[in-house]
Amino acid sequence: MTKTLQSLLADVKAGHRLNEKEAHLLFSVRDRQLWDVARTADEVREERVGPAVTYVLNQNINVTNLCVNSCGFCGFSKKQGDEGIYFHDRTEIQKKAALAKSRCVSEICTVSGLHPAFTAQSYIDVYHWIHEAAPGVHLHASNPMEVAYAAKKSKMSTKEVLIAMKEAGLGSLCGTAAEILVDSVRDKICREKIPTAEWVRIIKEAHKLGIPTTATIMYGHCESDADRVSHLSILREIQDETHGFTEFVPLSFIHMNTPLFRAGTSRAGATGREDLLMVAVARLFLDNFKNIQVSWVKEGIKMAQLALIYGANDLGGTMYEESISKGAGAVNTDYLDPKEMQRVAEDMGRPLRRRTTLYELM
Numbered sequence: 001m002t003k004t005l006q007s008l009l010a011d012v013k014a015g016h017r018l019n020e021k022e023a024h025l026l027f028s029v030r031d032r033q034l035w036d037v038a039r040t041a042d043e044v045r046e047e048r049v050g051p052a053v054t055y056v057l058n059q060n061i062n063v064t065n066l067c068v069n070s071c072g073f074c075g076f077s078k079k080q081g082d083e084g085i086y087f088h089d090r091t092e093i094q095k096k097a098a099l100a101k102s103r104c105v106s107e108i109c110t111v112s113g114l115h116p117a118f119t120a121q122s123y124i125d126v127y128h129w130i131h132e133a134a135p136g137v138h139l140h141a142s143n144p145m146e147v148a149y150a151a152k153k154s155k156m157s158t159k160e161v162l163i164a165m166k167e168a169g170l171g172s173l174c175g176t177a178a179e180i181l182v183d184s185v186r187d188k189i190c191r192e193k194i195p196t197a198e199w200v201r202i203i204k205e206a207h208k209l210g211i212p213t214t215a216t217i218m219y220g221h222c223e224s225d226a227d228r229v230s231h232l233s234i235l236r237e238i239q240d241e242t243h244g245f246t247e248f249v250p251l252s253f254i255h256m257n258t259p260l261f262r263a264g265t266s267r268a269g270a271t272g273r274e275d276l277l278m279v280a281v282a283r284l285f286l287d288n289f290k291n292i293q294v295s296w297v298k299e300g301i302k303m304a305q306l307a308l309i310y311g312a313n314d315l316g317g318t319m320y321e322e323s324i325s326k327g328a329g330a331v332n333t334d335y336l337d338p339k340e341m342q343r344v345a346e347d348m349g350r351p352l353r354r355r356t357t358l359y360e361l362m
């Protein structure tokens with residue numbers, strides 16, 4: 001196997017495009033073979049994007065945690081009657097947006113629960129309020145599930161919703177709600193969410209309308225390596241067709257407070273080996289993506305630092321407030337000071353650079 005792995009990695013460095021079987025092999029490596037995969041992923045990263053570690057100064061605003069869905073991996077959403085429900089009105093959203101502007105963020109990010117009363121207009125209103133209070137800030141908002149929900153509630157097509165969102169100042173769409181793009185897994189973890197084909201259709205629709213998106217995977221619950229490979233394969237095919245993804249963001253499952261884990265349906269998240277391999281295999285398999293982000297919110301800053309030599313080139317955003325991973329049981333998820341990002345990047349021998357949402361260096 002060592003020889004096979006070595007020659008496969010040499011082929012990848014020479015430009016070979018990994019097939020699904022080969023990606024599966026890479027996900028299975030253990031012990032010091034991890035270093036071989038890491039070295040190749042790091043070299044490919046260096047060739048593709050250079051040494052800089054990037055980040056975005058951004059602020060998160062979650063409008064509400066009330067949600068009509070009940071995803072098994074979600075520790076954030078609430079139902080009517082639960083304790084701790086919040087819903088931010090115009091005044092509160094604009095206060096948060098103005099605060100973000102005063103902090104000189106270049107991006108405001110907003111995703112929320114699927115509020116029972118939301119329509120397409122609700123999303124449009126939120127975008128207008130944010131732009132009013134924070135003019136010039138890039139709005140990275142909503143995801144394909146929210147687009148589908150808005151369309152259903154307002155009897156519009158998803159294309160019409162996306163056009164209206166773009167007109168209201170949507171700069172880029174979040175590529176979340178992807179979870180694992182395999183319907184048999186989605187049936188177990190998020191049955192009410194849009195199926196794989198719908199997620200793919202909406203993402204392509206956004207790209208074709210000139211709305212860039214991120215790409216994500218949420219792994220470490222009850223999916224197999226084969227499911228992870230299918231997911232990456234779908235993302236690579238979309239990117240070949242549209243070139244609309246700005247980055248790939250692996251999101252490691254935070255299990256503690258989730259119904260899935262409590263019911264014994266999932267395992268206790270990915271291991272460190274799996275987290276690092278997810279970054280490395282993504283770097284090698286997604287040969288049409290420039291940017292692979294490691295999420296300090298999910299990984300913690302020390303693991304995020306290690307991922308920088310497994311193929312990652314981006315540390316994501318400063319956030320300022322975060323409630324989705326916190327709701328699932330993660331700690332210290334609210335804010336990461338760029339000074340700390342600089343400390344860990346430079347400690348790895350790499351420079352830190354601030355970027356825009358669309359990866360222009362600032």
Ligand code: SF4
Nearest residue numbers: 067069071074077113
């Ligand atoms: S993941 Fe999103 S859609 Fe699913 S329950 Fe949580 S907030 Fe609702």
